[in-house]
């Protein structure tokens with residue numbers, strides 16, 4: 301589903317990704333850990349198509365298509381989703397309006413009919429229950445004045461509304477209380493199936509208690525330097541990264 | 545700089561029968577003052593970023609009978625539900641298609657002057673006020689008597705059209721007596737090939753009255769538009785002003801509000817949208833002359849291409865005016881590297897018990913926000929429209945009269961897209 305080979309990327313002349321290799325198959329759950337500043341968010345943003353990061357070398361393929369020249373909106377249409385480490389607040393744009401525009405844009409790309417207001421509202425009410433946010437959140441401006449945890453739940457709301465094939469969750473577990481952590485983990489578990497893959501970027505193994513990851517990768521200094529089974533996360537949490 | 549063109553036109557005006565002679569003394573007085581002062585230069589305070597050279601060089605003729613419409617003007621493009629409209633075409637009042645709602649008394653300029661025993665209120669705050677008094681043509685005066693809630697909004701629709709180079713100097717007096725309410729709309733439209741529009745609007749809001757004033761400036765792309773708005777408020781009065789502008793080659797709005805009664809409150813909301821080489825300029829002065837008065841200014845601009853904008857906002861709190869609340873906010877969105885905005889928010893406070901704030905930001909569209917939308921599948925151009933709409937929406941949001949709010953929303957969305 302996702303194949304990354306020898307990926308190099310830079311921002312403002314500074315090389316941040318220095319040869320990343322990663323391969324993700326449908327249904328898999330990959331976890332990326334690594335110290336601050338290692339390039340984890342950069343990798344996530346490069347995959348989603350953020351143009352301030354320039355790909356200087358290597359290949360990225362998603363469902364058989366090269367990503368390098370694909371617009372971010374088309375990547376979303378193809379089924380890529382990024383839950384941001386720091387979701388932006390957008391004053392003046394209503395959350396529901398935004399969600400509806402997103403859902404319909406993606407449906408259109410995939411050749412499905414756009415949802416009318418009533419169908420959409422019904423659908424969104426169901427999804428709100430999953431992330432345990434009340435109705436008022438969809439009538440507020442996008443992320444404006446949302447607490448840290450509410451922003452993350454809003455990201456998950458978007459994820460389950462857009463039904464991606466590959467979801468990249470960048471520290472979606474950070475800053476969450478215990479209930480929110482469970483909600484997010486359940487969201488992921490319930491949406492995990494044989495066709496849908498996840499990449500989880502995290503510093504903690506606590507959310508991993510709720511789920512069954514297939515691989516743990518360590519990203520350091522712009523490269524994946526170690527990969528292993530679930531137990532590697534425990535080891536990293538105990539010993540840190542210096543022993544690698 | 546030469547004022548010859550204006551001098552010639554002024555002589556012409558004095559000779560024309562249809563300009564009532566009772567007003568000649570006040571016209572002459574204003575014109576001689578104008579001659580002495582001349583046009584503002586960029587050395588003047590508050591005119592530093594306002595270049596009037598094109599206006600000064602053009603030769604504008606007074607609007608004559610031949611500039612009146614040949615047949616009744618078609619106003620179907622400007623249809624708004626549930627309001628009454630007064631139509632002024634190139635400075636000529638269009639009786640057949642004009643009406644006012646119940647509770648509003650409509651007078652011409654000279655009728656109003658008579659009512660005021662020849663003591664027509666006029667300001668000399670800028671040379672353009674003097675020019676308006678000297679050249680005032682279409683006089684429209686609306687009077688709302690005591691304790692009158694006018695249920696239907698009234699609009700004055702100014703249409704300027706045609707190929708001759710003309711100037712139009714409308715003069716509006718809106719007097720709201722105590723305990724009353726009026727929603728009033730000024731709208732400027734048309735395809736004039738060369739126009740100098742210089743209106744003066746005087747609004748007096750007596751005790752315990754409320755005015756909701758909406759101004760829409762969508763003049764033709766060749767218009768030099770000068771607006772001179774003077775508002776005087778008394779005890780317990782409320783003034784809500786909403787200005788939407790996307791028209792004109794050059795536009796300057798001089799807005800003066802005097803809070804002259806305790807518990808009076810004014811809310812000024814302006815939105816300017818410019819592209820090409822347009823210049824849209826707001827100069828706002830709010831005077832807190834009384835204790836317990838409250839004002840706010842929310843002014844936003846969106847600038848494309850090589851367009852330019854100015855915000856001069858001044859809030860003055862007089863010495864004995866205690867317990868004042870005053871806020872000023874100016875936010876500007878530059879959508880091109882060549883667009884320019886000059887923002888000067890100022891507070892001038894001579895009292896000590898006041899709550900004042902002011903702020904100004906000028907920036908580009910937030911890249912992170914744009915990417916956020918795209919990453920959710922929303923195409924870039926659509927994301928752009930959503931974000932710009934999101935930036936402007938708050939300014940017009942509080943308009944109470946829904947049909948006009950929808951009308952402006954539609955204009956706004958067409959402009960952005």
Ligand SMILES: Nc1ncnc2c1ncn2[C@@H]1O[C@H](COP(=O)(O)OP(=O)(O)OP(=O)(O)O)[C@@H](O)[C@H]1O
Pocket residue numbers: 311312314316334335336337338339340341342343385
């Ligand atoms: N616009 C930029 N200009 C310069 N350096 C940048 C820019 N964006 C990111 N970087 C640098 O790139 C490096 C990688 O950042 P990145 O956000 O990918 O780290 P991370 O692994 O996600 O860290 P964290 O665990 O703290 O979230 C950091 O050193 C960061 O300072």
Ligand SMILES: [Mg+2]
Pocket residue numbers: 340341342385470
């Ligand atoms: Mg990060």
